[in-house]
Amino acid sequence: MDLENSYEISRTVDFIRTRNYTKVVLQFPDELLKDSASVCRALRRELGKSVRVYVMADTAYNSCCVDEIGASYVGAECVVHYGHACMSPTSNLPALFVFGKAPLDISACAERLHAFLSTTEKTTLVLYGLEYAHAIQDLQEALTEVTVSPNGNSNVHYAEVACLFIDPPENNNSKYEISDHGDDSKGLQYHFCKREEFSCKYHLGGLNWSIPADRKMEDYNICWIGNDNSAFANIVLTFNNCEIVRYNADENKMVKDVSHLKRILKRRYFLVEKAKDANIVGILVGTLGVAGYLHIIQQLKELIEGAGKKSYTLVMGRPGSHKLANFPECEVFVYVSCAQTALLDSKDFLAPVITPFEAMLAFTKGRQWTGEYLLDFQDLISSTQPAVVTKQGNGLEEEEEARFSFIKGGYVEDTATSQAENGEVDDSTLALVKAMEKAMTLKNQDTDAVLYKGSAKSGSEYFSARSYQGLNPDYENPLPQSYVIGRKGRASGYKDEIEKPESDPAD
Numbered sequence: 001m002d003l004e005n006s007y008e009i010s011r012t013v014d015f016i017r018t019r020n021y022t023k024v025v026l027q028f029p030d031e032l033l034k035d036s037a038s039v040c041r042a043l044r045r046e047l048g049k050s051v052r053v054y055v056m057a058d059t060a061y062n063s064c065c066v067d068e069i070g071a072s073y074v075g076a077e078c079v080v081h082y083g084h085a086c087m088s089p090t091s092n093l094p095a096l097f098v099f100g101k102a103p104l105d106i107s108a109c110a111e112r113l114h115a116f117l118s119t120t121e122k123t124t125l126v127l128y129g130l131e132y133a134h135a136i137q138d139l140q141e142a143l144t145e146v147t148v149s150p151n152g153n154s155n156v157h158y159a160e161v162a163c164l165f166i167d168p169p170e171n172n173n174s175k176y177e178i179s180d181h182g183d184d185s186k187g188l189q190y191h192f193c194k195r196e197e198f199s200c201k202y203h204l205g206g207l208n209w210s211i212p213a214d215r216k217m218e219d220y221n222i223c224w225i226g227n228d229n230s231a232f233a234n235i236v237l238t239f240n241n242c243e244i245v246r247y248n249a250d251e252n253k254m255v256k257d258v259s260h261l262k263r264i265l266k267r268r269y270f271l272v273e274k275a276k277d278a279n280i281v282g283i284l285v286g287t288l289g290v291a292g293y294l295h296i297i298q299q300l301k302e303l304i305e306g307a308g309k310k311s312y313t314l315v316m317g318r319p320g321s322h323k324l325a326n327f328p329e330c331e332v333f334v335y336v337s338c339a340q341t342a343l344l345d346s347k348d349f350l351a352p353v354i355t356p357f358e359a360m361l362a363f364t365k366g367r368q369w370t371g372e373y374l375l376d377f378q379d380l381i382s383s384t385q386p387a388v389v390t391k392q393g394n395g396l397e398e399e400e401e402a403r404f405s406f407i408k409g410g411y412v413e414d415t416a417t418s419q420a421e422n423g424e425v426d427d428s429t430l431a432l433v434k435a436m437e438k439a440m441t442l443k444n445q446d447t448d449a450v451l452y453k454g455s456a457k458s459g460s461e462y463f464s465a466r467s468y469q470g471l472n473p474d475y476e477n478p479l480p481q482s483y484v485i486g487r488k489g490r491a492s493g494y495k496d497e498i499e500k501p502e503s504d505p506a507d
Contacts, residue, residue, distance in 0.1 A: 007039050008098050012080055013046045015096050015165065025054045025076040029063040029083040032100075060317050061287050062086075062341045064230075066095045068289035084229070085130060086340040087206030089166055089291040089378070096165045102131040104225070108252040110142035113223060116245060116254055117155065122221045126158045127235060129226030130206050132249065133161050159207040169291060204238060205231050205340070217242055225249065230340040236261040237373045264343070269369065271352045275362035277405050278309065278331035279457050284353070285315045286337030296336055296356055296377045307363040310458045321349045329462035334359045339376040356380055
């Protein structure tokens with residue numbers, strides 16, 4: 001393997017020298033870790049001893065995201081990310097991306113794409129995995145040669161790579177921006193779709209493309225070049241009304257059946273309906289580096305509180321069924337992560353795991369799902385739709401009508417869990433005392449209704465209904481009990497269980 005070409009050693013060295021970095025972290029996914037030592041040695045030969053290079057693997061969350069937490073342990077000034085990347089904006093550290101160069105049969109791909117174009121009159125938008133970005137220019141030239149149409153390949157548009165490196169925003173409260181190819185670029189706003197006077201500019205999965213303002217994405221066919229991975233699932237779910245085909249580069253064939261991904265939407269809609277009936281919600285922090293994750297967590301807290309539910313924030317690295325089973329009081333979890341890891345298959349979990357967009361649908365009063373689907377929480381941060389129940393004067397809003405639950409098959413009422421008298425909010429100490437007093441009164445209630453029917457409004461209510469509550473310092477009898485002598489012997493037969501031999505009647 002050509003190490004210089006595959007890992008772009010020269011471009012990496014120029015980037016580090018231009019910016020005068022002295023501590024650089026190389027982040028490798030598990031499948032590329034075997035080449036990390038060779039890449040590190042090649043960079044050190046070019047950079048010399050003035051630059052310290054570190055290798056980082058086994059990221060705390062997802063390998064597609066820049067692991068700023070791991071890089072901060074050595075005081076890194078920059079991260080070089082290798083392999084598949086979600087291109088999520090960073091919070092504190094600049095990042096250079098080396099996507100790799102996956103092999104692509106240009107002639108076979110051009111023939112398959114030309115055969116598909118001959119069956120449709122719509123314009124086709126070609127999207128691709130970032131590992132195939134190096135071959136797109138050659139593909140355009142090859143497709144032009146095989147196209148018989150006198151207009152060439154004018155009915156084909158190609159997306160472009162958004163950037164090769166990302167700089168963190170100067171102010172975390174400002175709009176998130178990513179750098180373009182040139183150093184003198186002002187960058188572009190990190191939004192899924194930006195409408196302008198004459199065009200609509202799209203940015204998704206590290207790719208940019210634009211369409212005329214008078215057209216919609218439903219007017220285009222989408223051809224994806226790459227594997228059936230999380231990036232492709234993001235495209236299918238986001239543009240679920242478009243006709244989508246995928247070119248399998250490993251088998252050199254066009255795959256037209258993507259129904260297995262579109263069926264995911266039915267499952268997600270079911271989870272949204274199930275989340276509406278939840279009283280206790282857990283917010284899973286699936287990233288500590290993607291810009292804006294603190295904003296969306298705070299927005300989710302306000303949204304859940306406004307819906308009359310209780311929320312708990314959990315930080316546990318990569319979530320698993322065994323980890324989430326430690327929080328049985330949570331009836332649903334909201335997973336805050338990058339767009340390409342937001343869909344967590346929770347079939348084996350005790351409680352469903354939904355995305356922030358699905359939480360917006362479930363916990364916003366009167367909001368209906370129109371068919372649109374967003375996986376990137378960056379677009380939700382700038383949302384102007386009201387998420388919190390507002391107050392009028394000194395009192396809360398009037399109680400709204402009951403909601404029909406498709407899961408329970410009847411009407412239910414969503415009541416607030418933290419209503420204070422006269423509409424005033426208690427301070428944290430007083431609120432905690434009242435919550436504990438309320439929890440102690442539940443001991444005589446039906447525990448099955450609290451534990452299994454979802455009537456608990458908070459974690460304290462749930463745990464107060466459990467038969468085992470851990471070590472409890474409060475005893476009914478303050479006097480110490482007298483000691484009791486235990487049994488002696490082995491488990492196979494204690495001394496008081498050994499049968500004495502019967503005496504011979506002849507004796």
